[in-house]
Amino acid sequence: MLQEKEILHSSHWGAFYARPGRDGLQVRPYEDDPNPSPVIGNFTDALNHPARIRQPMVRKGWLERGPTRGADRNGDTFVAVSWERAFDLVARELRRVRDEFGAGQIFGGSYGWASAGRFHHTQSQIHRFLNTCTDGYVRSVNSYSAGASTVLLPHVAGPFDDVSRRGVTWRQIEQYTDCVIAFGGMATKNSMVASGGISHHIEEPSMAAARRRGCHFINVSPLRTDLPEGADAEWVPIRPGTDVALMLALVHELVAMGRHDRAFLSRYCVGWDRFQDYVLGTADRQPKDPRWAAGITGIDAGTIRALAARLTQGRVLVTVSHSLQRSEHGEQPVWMGLVLAAALGQIGLPGGGYSYALGTIAHYGRLDNRIRFASLPQGRNPVQAFIPVARISDMLLNPGQEFDYDGAVHRYPEIRLVYWAGGNPFHHHQQLARLRDAFRRPETIIVHEVAWTATARHADIVLPCTMTLERDDLGVTQTDSMLIAMKRVAAPYAQARDDYDIFAELAKRLERHEAFTEGRDTMGWLRWIYSETQRRNASSGQALPDFDTFWEQGRLELQKAPDDGGMFRRFREDPAAHPLPTPSGRIEIVSERIAGFRYEDCPGHPAWLAKRETPTERYPLWLIANQPATRLHSQLDFARYSQSNKRHGREVCTMHPADAAARGISDGGLVRLYNERGGCQAAVRLSEDVMPGVAQLPTGAWYDPIDPSAARPECRHGNPNVLTGDLPTSALSQGCSGQLARVEIERLDAEPEPVRAFVPPPFISEPEPGRR
Numbered sequence: 043m044l045q046e047k048e049i050l051h052s053s054h055w056g057a058f059y060a061r062p063g064r065d066g067l068q069v070r071p072y073e074d075d076p077n078p079s080p081v082i083g084n085f086t087d088a089l090n091h092p093a094r095i096r097q098p099m100v101r102k103g104w105l106e107r108g109p110t111r112g113a114d115r116n117g118d119t120f121v122a123v124s125w126e127r128a129f130d131l132v133a134r135e136l137r138r139v140r141d142e143f144g145a146g147q148i149f150g151g152s153y154g155w156a157s158a159g160r161f162h163h164t165q166s167q168i169h170r171f172l173n174t175c176t177d178g179y180v181r182s183v184n185s186y187s188a189g190a191s192t193v194l195l196p197h198v199a200g201p202f203d204d205v206s207r208r209g210v211t212w213r214q215i216e217q218y219t220d221c222v223i224a225f226g227g228m229a230t231k232n233s234m235v236a237s238g239g240i241s242h243h244i245e246e247p248s249m250a251a252a253r254r255r256g257c258h259f260i261n262v263s264p265l266r267t268d269l270p271e272g273a274d275a276e277w278v279p280i281r282p283g284t285d286v287a288l289m290l291a292l293v294h295e296l297v298a299m300g301r302h303d304r305a306f307l308s309r310y311c312v313g314w315d316r317f318q319d320y321v322l323g324t325a326d327r328q329p330k331d332p333r334w335a336a337g338i339t340g341i342d343a344g345t346i347r348a349l350a351a352r353l354t355q356g357r358v359l360v361t362v363s364h365s366l367q368r369s370e371h372g373e374q375p376v377w378m379g380l381v382l383a384a385a386l387g388q389i390g391l392p393g394g395g396y397s398y399a400l401g402t403i404a405h406y407g408r409l410d411n412r413i414r415f416a417s418l419p420q421g422r423n424p425v426q427a428f429i430p431v432a433r434i435s436d437m438l439l440n441p442g443q444e445f446d447y448d449g450a451v452h453r454y455p456e457i458r459l460v461y462w463a464g465g466n467p468f469h470h471h472q473q474l475a476r477l478r479d480a481f482r483r484p485e486t487i488i489v490h491e492v493a494w495t496a497t498a499r500h501a502d503i504v505l506p507c508t509m510t511l512e513r514d515d516l517g518v519t520q521t522d523s524m525l526i527a528m529k530r531v532a533a534p535y536a537q538a539r540d541d542y543d544i545f546a547e548l549a550k551r552l553e554r555h556e557a558f559t560e561g562r563d564t565m566g567w568l569r570w571i572y573s574e575t576q577r578r579n580a581s582s583g584q585a586l587p588d589f590d591t592f593w594e595q596g597r598l599e600l601q602k603a604p605d606d607g608g609m610f611r612r613f614r615e616d617p618a619a620h621p622l623p624t625p626s627g628r629i630e631i632v633s634e635r636i637a638g639f640r641y642e643d644c645p646g647h648p649a650w651l652a653k654r655e656t657p658t659e660r661y662p663l664w665l666i667a668n669q670p671a672t673r674l675h676s677q678l679d680f681a682r683y684s685q686s687n688k689r690h691g692r693e694v695c696t697m698h699p700a701d702a703a704a705r706g707i708s709d710g711g712l713v714r715l716y717n718e719r720g721g722c723q724a725a726v727r728l729s730e731d732v733m734p735g736v737a738q739l740p741t742g743a744w745y746d747p748i749d750p751s752a753a754r755p756e757c758r759h760g761n762p763n764v765l766t767g768d769l770p771t772s773a774l775s776q777g778c779s780g781q782l783a784r785v786e787i788e789r790l791d792a793e794p795e796p797v798r799a800f801v802p803p804p805f806i807s808e809p810e811p812g813r814r
């Protein structure tokens with residue numbers, strides 16, 4: 043440990059102080075954080091955990107036979123090598139693929155959250171490295187978070203950030219909102235997190251303040267816990283995947299009551315008349331009325347009518363969580379939520395209208411800072427080929443095949459080399475057996491990791507990297523009010539090195555060192571980012587002290603830009619002067635452009651489309667595979683706070699007592715969840731906070747297959763992505779649909795084997811060069 047005093051640091055789940063102690067690190071939350079996240083507890087024993095990677099490793103088969111297509115990457119032994127040897131191997135392989143086949147056969151899409159910190163931002167690092175040293179890479183576009191809405195919203199409303207995070211603020215909700223209807227809820231476990239860091243968790247206190255003023259919160263979700271207790275919400279349990287039917291019925295009811303805002307719809311929107319025909323069933327003879335919706339959603343018609351009546355009173359805000367679009371036809375609830383808000387006529391008013399994904403991440407509902415921070419420049423990528431991020435298995439398995447995306451047809455490239463840093467596809471991707479097969483296709487897979495994740499175990503070359511606590515960095519985002527000097531808390535674990543230092547060394551061997559580093563080390567880059575920020579923000583109204591003063595102080599409060607209500611406010615006040623950046627300049631209830639793409643799974647206006655995959659007699663339950671409350675994704679799953687929430691070492695699945703009783707399952711026991719794709723074990727907790735017919739198992743338990751080669755793998759630990767389908771949301775956006783799966787659950791009586799996910803894989807040491 044470097045120093046014994048308390049050091050301020052930052053993470054995606056909060057700012058905190060760390061002090062090396064006898065039993066690992068002592069951490070305490072940043073003192074001004076009104077509602078800190080317990081997830082900082084995962085830092086306490088992370089630094090020297092046995093799950094970390096001690097030194098560079100090469101898969102034995104790869105070392106012996108060289109780069110090979112179709113190699114079995116399950117359970118081969120690793121060979122521990124020196125950094126020198128690892129650098130030689132990686133540089134030689136990058137050079138081979140670059141020079142013989144070109145950068146178009148290198149996949150550097152490398153999705154993942156990695157760690158907070160402006161400079162050691164892994165995605166910037168790897169992209170800058172590949173741009174400067176291999177002349178580019180095949181990239182991925184969009185996110186697992188918001189694959190469908192990222193593509194949809196610009197067609198029908200405007201830029202993603204303007205519809206989600208730059209309109210309605212928590213402060214407005216405290217002051218003005220009378221009713222928030224939250225489809226998918228606003229679980230405060232989720233807004234604990236913001237990419238890049240967060241110093242003030244305001245969501246729960248804001249909801250409680252609004253509630254005290256009389257704001258009524260409605261949680262439309264299969265889980266009661268998707269709104270916090272302080273919101274004192276009305277819970278409307280809904281069958282997963284059916285929100286569009288409910289929203290349509292709410293609009294039907296507004297029309298029936300004559301309470302839809304005709305003036306708003308005609309002045310600010312296009313397509314209402316055609317859409318109204320669909321709602322009333324003029325064309326298909328099926329009115330989308332409350333009785334119709336009751337059969338689909340499981341919510342009785344009277345409740346739907348009462349909800350509609352409630353929405354006609356006072357200032358009403360509609361929000362739709364990311365989770366709703368992370369499933370088949372995920373575009374529809376996002377679009378339909380916007381149309382519901384348009385029918386209510388309050389879009390652009392303070393605290394009212396539509397705010398996509400409020401509460402799913404702590405960036406939303408906050409004002410931007412005056413100052414915009416510079417970041418590490420990534421350089422230029424001359425390679426045109428890309429994939430929508432969740433099409434990774436499709437790309438690797440089907441090179442040359444065509445795919446639809448956002449109105450055009452593209453082709454999957456042939457990939458020889460995959461370079462991944464800062465993400466864990468064996469956590470984040472669906473249908474892991476298919477991903478495993480896809481990972482056999484490239485000739486070489488290189489991974490930088492902090493710890494032995496399943497992705498590292500599937501790599502040919504594993505380079506151990508430092509975790510955030512072992513580096514100096516700048517903690518800052520556009521929405522958080524603190525700039526934090528993230529000072530190094532501990533020396534690097536074993537032989538781990540910073541991603542930047544690894545790339546710099548490789549750049550040297552590829553003769554591009556100067557281009558990659560521009561002569562700077564880490565502190566040189568932190569100074570550069572800081573001074574570049576000063577230069578670009580000279581007229582922002584806030585002056586930054588010089589770097590050394592800031593670094594010494596350790597933190598700086600950033601000023602907020604004023605609340606101007608954002609894009610929708612300007613549009614509402616003067617639609618001629620501030621049209622929306624859609625083809626019509628208005629909210630598109632009907633999109634001629636999307637209609638023109640002629641996608642069966644995404645028509646020209648929001649519609650109820652039945653999913654291809656729904657519960658059956660064999661697999662009668664809906665599984666919700668949502669974000670974990672005890673960590674960020676799979677990060678530090680081995681560490682103390684995450685572990686303290688496991689039972690029998692397994693992730694906990696929550697189900698309704700009636701569903702459990704029907705299967706002879708009792709609280710606290712072990713179960714097996716399964717479907718046609720595989721199975722996973724979990725501990726079980728019974729609760730009436732989950733609606734009947736639904737079970738919930740969060741993502742992020744490290745994949746721990748009993749037989750890694752099985753056609754239908756069984757995970758000992760509780761990773762739901764064994765069960766989810768690798769199905770795109772639609773041809774429009776090709777987004778991830780991992781939120782839902784159909785499953786059956788049975789009691790597990792046999793004494794289960796211990797979880798091995800955190801035990802490093804077997805390895806041997808390479809003999810010293812002279813002694814071979």
Ligand SMILES: Nc1nc2c(c(=O)[nH]1)N[C@H]1C(S)=C(S)[C@@H](COP(=O)(O)OP(=O)(O)OC[C@H]3O[C@@H](n4cnc5c(=O)[nH]c(N)nc54)[C@H](O)[C@@H]3O)O[C@H]1N2
Binds near residue numbers: 466541
């Ligand atoms: N079934 C289902 N699946 C889902 C979802 C779902 O709702 N349901 N949600 C999806 C969503 S929204 C997302 S965003 C994805 C998240 O998927 P990921 O972003 O891939 O998940 P993380 O666990 O955050 O992976 C980050 C990895 O980076 C490593 N890391 C941390 N710091 C560093 C660093 O400095 N350098 C390097 N090289 N590595 C580092 C961590 O050890 C970790 O393994 O998952 C998706 N998957």
Ligand SMILES: Nc1nc2c(c(=O)[nH]1)N[C@H]1C(S)=C(S)[C@@H](COP(=O)(O)OP(=O)(O)OC[C@H]3O[C@@H](n4cnc5c(=O)[nH]c(N)nc54)[C@H](O)[C@@H]3O)O[C@H]1N2
Binds near residue numbers: 226234265281668673
């Ligand atoms: N603690 C923690 N916080 C996180 C993350 C994390 O890993 N850990 N990940 C972050 C990331 S990357 C993202 S993208 C966001 C994701 O934000 P979301 O995608 O919104 O988060 P989830 O927890 O997956 O889903 C929220 C809730 O939606 C409900 N839900 C699921 N399906 C349906 C449905 O069909 N209808 C309705 N009405 N409700 C449904 C579920 O009950 C679930 O609890 O969270 C962020 N916050």
Ligand SMILES: [Mo]
Binds near residue numbers: 185187188
């Ligand atoms: Mo996400």
